[in-house]
Amino acid sequence: MTNYLIKRILMLFPLLLGITLITFTVIHLAPGEPVEMQTAMSPKVSAQARARLREFYGLDKPLHVQYGMWLSNLAHLDFGRSFAPDNRPVLDKIKERIPITISLNVIALILEFGLALPIGILAAVHRDTLLDRAISVFVFAGFAVPTFWLALLCMYFFGVKLNWLPISGIHSLGSDALPTLARFWDLAKHLLLPISIATFGSLAGLSRYMRSTMLEVLSQDYITTARAKGVKERVVIYRHALKNALLPVITLLGFSLPALIGGSVIFETIFSIPGMGQLFYQGVMARDYPLVMGILVIGAGLTLVGNLLADLCYAFADPRIRHGRG
Amino acid sequence: MTFSRCLPLLLALLVFAGCAKGAPEDKARAQGGAASRGSSFVTGSIGEPSNLIPILSADSASSDVAGLVYNGLVRYDKNLKLEGDLAQSWEVSPDGLGITFHLRRGVKWHDGHDFTSRDVLYTYKVTIDPKTPTAYAEDFKQVQTAEAVDTYTFKVRYAKPFAPALASWGMPVLPAHLLEGKDITKSPLSRKPVGTGPYIFKEWVPGQRLILEANPHYYEGAPHLSPYVYRIIPDNSTMYMELKAGGIDMMGLSPVQYQRQTGSREFLSRFNKYRYPASAYTYLGYNLRLPMFQDVRVRRALTCAINKEEIIQGVLLGMGQIAHGPYKPGTWAWKPKIEADPGYDPARAAALLKEAGYVMGSDGILVKDGKPLSFTIMTNQGNDQRLKCAQIIQRRLKRVGIDVKIRVMEWASFLTNFIDKGRFEAVLLGWTISQDPDLYDVWHSSKTGPKELNFIGYKNPDLDRLIVEGRGTFDMGKRRESYYRIQEILAQDQPYTFLYVPDALPVVASRIKGIEPAPAGISYNLIKWYVEQ
Numbered sequence: 098m099t100n101y102l103i104k105r106i107l108m109l110f111p112l113l114l115g116i117t118l119i120t121f122t123v124i125h126l127a128p129g130e131p132v133e134m135q136t137a138m139s140p141k142v143s144a145q146a147r148a149r150l151r152e153f154y155g156l157d158k159p160l161h162v163q164y165g166m167w168l169s170n171l172a173h174l175d176f177g178r179s180f181a182p183d184n185r186p187v188l189d190k191i192k193e194r195i196p197i198t199i200s201l202n203v204i205a206l207i208l209e210f211g212l213a214l215p216i217g218i219l220a221a222v223h224r225d226t227l228l229d230r231a232i233s234v235f236v237f238a239g240f241a242v243p244t245f246w247l248a249l250l251c252m253y254f255f256g257v258k259l260n261w262l263p264i265s266g267i268h269s270l271g272s273d274a275l276p277t278l279a280r281f282w283d284l285a286k287h288l289l290l291p292i293s294i295a296t297f298g299s300l301a302g303l304s305r306y307m308r309s310t311m312l313e314v315l316s317q318d319y320i321t322t323a324r325a326k327g328v329k330e331r332v333v334i335y336r337h338a339l340k341n342a343l344l345p346v347i348t349l350l351g352f353s354l355p356a357l358i359g360g361s362v363i364f365e366t367i368f369s370i371p372g373m374g375q376l377f378y379q380g381v382m383a384r385d386y387p388l389v390m391g392i393l394v395i396g397a398g399l400t401l402v403g404n405l406l407a408d409l410c411y412a413f414a415d416p417r418i419r420h421g422r423g
Numbered sequence: 424m425t426f427s428r429c430l431p432l433l434l435a436l437l438v439f440a441g442c443a444k445g446a447p448e449d450k451a452r453a454q455g456g457a458a459s460r461g462s463s464f465v466t467g468s469i470g471e472p473s474n475l476i477p478i479l480s481a482d483s484a485s486s487d488v489a490g491l492v493y494n495g496l497v498r499y500d501k502n503l504k505l506e507g508d509l510a511q512s513w514e515v516s517p518d519g520l521g522i523t524f525h526l527r528r529g530v531k532w533h534d535g536h537d538f539t540s541r542d543v544l545y546t547y548k549v550t551i552d553p554k555t556p557t558a559y560a561e562d563f564k565q566v567q568t569a570e571a572v573d574t575y576t577f578k579v580r581y582a583k584p585f586a587p588a589l590a591s592w593g594m595p596v597l598p599a600h601l602l603e604g605k606d607i608t609k610s611p612l613s614r615k616p617v618g619t620g621p622y623i624f625k626e627w628v629p630g631q632r633l634i635l636e637a638n639p640h641y642y643e644g645a646p647h648l649s650p651y652v653y654r655i656i657p658d659n660s661t662m663y664m665e666l667k668a669g670g671i672d673m674m675g676l677s678p679v680q681y682q683r684q685t686g687s688r689e690f691l692s693r694f695n696k697y698r699y700p701a702s703a704y705t706y707l708g709y710n711l712r713l714p715m716f717q718d719v720r721v722r723r724a725l726t727c728a729i730n731k732e733e734i735i736q737g738v739l740l741g742m743g744q745i746a747h748g749p750y751k752p753g754t755w756a757w758k759p760k761i762e763a764d765p766g767y768d769p770a771r772a773a774a775l776l777k778e779a780g781y782v783m784g785s786d787g788i789l790v791k792d793g794k795p796l797s798f799t800i801m802t803n804q805g806n807d808q809r810l811k812c813a814q815i816i817q818r819r820l821k822r823v824g825i826d827v828k829i830r831v832m833e834w835a836s837f838l839t840n841f842i843d844k845g846r847f848e849a850v851l852l853g854w855t856i857s858q859d860p861d862l863y864d865v866w867h868s869s870k871t872g873p874k875e876l877n878f879i880g881y882k883n884p885d886l887d888r889l890i891v892e893g894r895g896t897f898d899m900g901k902r903r904e905s906y907y908r909i910q911e912i913l914a915q916d917q918p919y920t921f922l923y924v925p926d927a928l929p930v931v932a933s934r935i936k937g938i939e940p941a942p943a944g945i946s947y948n949l950i951k952w953y954v955e956q
Contacts, residue, residue, distance in 0.1 A: 133838060139558060382835075
């Protein structure tokens, strides 16, 4: 097991390096430079001013030199400074945004798994009944309805019409002055709509997945045997079938790890949530190379770690994998 | 936990949330009652400011906030005429080369330091410093010498008379005592500005809001509304719902919102809507390097074939006016009646095209020397109004036998691959209209190079001469004469088909009083706005 672990961890480094090289090349292939995006179509900007800005950002150097510089900074865990006019350290910008994105996504993920798994099991156990069909309609509605439309609809209904919930942002003005509990409640109210909608939108995929793995397990011989032996249906489902049906879900959890910091552009824009999705989108549109690279590297790192964890869990559960006989 | 157990929990949460309707300040705002002084004012912005040291940023959100925190030496008054701001007065030397500013005394920076000519000199020097990554050095580079004559006198001299010079001193003045000798790009002032303006910076929560507070020592008197909250709401629909729910007091409406969604009695009792020409115009520009567009008759025919009024009705729902040239209607450089301007006249368009040698082909498209009269209009992605406008033009031009295709592209790709390389036939774009009527950068023939703004390649020696004459004198009468003539030439030549000047459509909560719409818009007297007891 230790050898397997070391091998897998060592493999991460060349993989990460390859990812950075590809991303660096790809973002530089996109037309337009940060300086262009800041100064284009402005009568106030001369060619000299542009040249000065390019020099300031180091864009006048050849691409491989820029990559080398970026890489050597990264070796010291320095993600560089943003090319936006604020010129702030990339890490500072990410640090500002990451807590809210992670909190939101973790809560949404817990709710998503917490709801989707029982829904999937329920649908599988009551396969082809009215309940199964009703569940299908419900989860597919969430899947089919565009998130932004649903979000706007809920904002209008709960925010404008009923005036129950705040429409956007994550804090009310002046919430700093409130006592801790009231502040927490204020935050919770702001997050209720975004989280509910995010969860509703992603229920379909996971619950359908859970339903099909559950059905697969339920059709196995040992389940038939258990039933034939007269084991209670409840025990068959929750003790024998569920454990095995949950195994593939581990993989999905592993994949969800990078999504925790990814954020969603549309979602964060509609609810004015200052998260990573928004930051990344702004970075791409402004061709803010260090910022985009910074976010991508962290994302790639987490993807790799997520995959590693999923594999380790599998290896732990199935000895054939860790001994290379899978 | 099963789904059936989770659902009630979710519903319970929703209901519980419903018990506490809105935040306390929302309730206060919705009820409308508040004291005259110390009433908060919340405005929404699509974008977040990038840097609050004004010479280091170029986005409108940054300049909106910086405009409240800093002052320039001069500013535009409500009638768009220059008046003193930090400069009490100024005089231009008889040869038109020197300007002497007499600074206002007793003005203090927000940290209590006195404002003096040293600050103005520093601002000038740091702006032209090659190490400063700024986009605003050009106007200041025309300065030959600059000196702080004494504590309250600042003098500049130019190599040749330069009329836009005066307006260029409207640039925010920076605090020398906090910045001198330091690297401006790493200054904390970019996040926590210290100015002389009506509002003092208080707090910036990234991605959420900026809070400013009234400056009790402001030289014109403290603003009534405080705190001034600048909320960042990146989506227009969300901002509109925040407005309706009482979360913000002011925003700019879209034509649809203005015309169709804000007419109810309930809305009008809570908000006042305003409408005046925005400082911008939209145009259809032709690549004059292409043989097809070199014939002035073709360009005039194109303008004759386009129904601008129809575009305004269709795209702006009537919320705009026809543009005949590059100036905002009602401003001093704008010529009310231009003889040479071709109006909508499809018959005349057909006649002009016939005169230019085009004959109708069997497929209904005009042909000359075997080549059909066909071109592509390019415009940028994300601007629905421009796309609709292009579609209306396409339909109109089809009627006179011109085949038009439309191509919409992402902004960066549009600029880099097409505009900069001259690889376009016609573009549908817009310009903002600056307060000073100087047209040098967009219309002078020396500005037709790569990455320059006369990218359509328009060259006219008469226009060049008039542009240089116009910027070379401080005499407003003479300048107006030049600009009137320029508008005649542009109307005659039609290098662009000037389409429309849209209306600005701000809406403000009716609890806010003291708003007096003027040619400059509504925000010029923001410090006088108040809330009635």
